[in-house]
Amino acid sequence: MPARSRRKRRAILDAALEAFLAGGYDAANLDAISSAAGVSKVTIYQHFGSKEGLFVALIEEEIHRAEHESDEYLEARTDSPDVEEDLRSFAREFLETVMSPHLVAMRRLVVATAPRFPALAEAWFRNGPERGYETLADLFRRLDEQGRLRVPDARVAARAFTWLLLGAPLNEAMFRVDWAGSDPEQRAALADDAVEVFLMAYGRTGPRQADGEMLP
Amino acid sequence: MPARSRRKRRAILDAALEAFLAGGYDAANLDAISSAAGVSKVTIYQHFGSKEGLFVALIEEEIHRAEHESDEYLEARTDSPDVEEDLRSFAREFLETVMSPHLVAMRRLVVATAPRFPALAEAWFRNGPERGYETLADLFRRLDEQGRLRVPDARVAARAFTWLLLGAPLNEAMFRVDWAGSDPEQRAALADDAVEVFLMAYGRTGPRQADGEMLP
């Protein structure tokens, strides 16, 4: 509750985030974290109880932060005359966000610690990919109802869009650590490719019979 | 030189693989590995010099093993009358392979250690995803030439196919550790969905204008 306490807690969490992201869970050193935070090691234990406690608190906080940030930009994307251009700009922004160095590093950290902290990984998954699918599915359902896209199964389309866009760069980023997603131009090109393929499948511009549907 | 030496080496590598996969690099204990391998700890050092040396040798061996295995089943897949069914069965097999518990665990291990062993992660990436792209691109180029598919850019199509198929399950497996890919039926359904979307985009059955091409 108090005032100073909050500052200390923040400082600890900030330093801890950097340390965990830099070297992973095991490599992070509480002595180093405490001194980087300008705080006594005892204070860390008063706040978080243990290294695990600190880690859990940290990841949970990051999950909430990401949740609030993503809630904003995923809203209301259907109100333009040009669906294709809308999808393109959305795809670029989406890719840019997910491929940010911070999120990529977080992703690697959560994946690496998933065996030891399965609940955290589960929470991350639900607030990340799974929420993303649902939001996208809603979007595609709307676009289908408005006749701007031809989407037989919105959930399948949401997954398709997500991984057409993110699969290759995210996978590469997991293995090539420094590769911060190459340059913005290449990312934009990647996003455009993804949208193009997506539109080949779901664009309104031609009849598809793959699930038995035809245009009137 | 070898006779007994080779057996020892094998035993060490087998035990080490299990240990590293079970708990990650840091958790693996050389005393435990040596006793599991029925070998003295000194022998490990005679063979591999250090824990890092052991790990590197192990991963490199796994890379070669995977390389040889994958070389086989990715061959000659274009010689059937029904392309769609071909793609479906190929997708199922591909998904089954990549989602095998062993490969999923290896993937997590390599990703987790990528910051400390970037060369290994790089090698894994090149022998895995990147080789896969090329093989698939060749396949789609052939299918396009034969008029069975309409593939304007084979490299884009290869990435699209890969991630339509693997994106969702692989991502989920990274976060949900026990989730061994759900049951085979669900995986087959997933593969079929992926192929269906892929065919919506690349199927020969309708005119697409997305890159300016039309059917004659």
Added chain:
DNA sequence: CTGTATCTGTACTCACCAGTTCAGAAAGGT
């Protein structure tokens, strides 16, 4: 059979690090 290379068991060093102790200092709310 014999010599050499390799293995073994045990016991050791050394470094690192999570977590604790405690007496005292520094806020901060009222």
Added chain:
DNA sequence: ACCTTTCTGAACTGGTGAGTACAGATACAG
């Protein structure tokens, strides 16, 4: 100004685990 809560520094414990030393056993080749 005062009293309580929170923080500090520094030294300590205890456990773990990588890597080493060495003297003797064991396999294998020729």
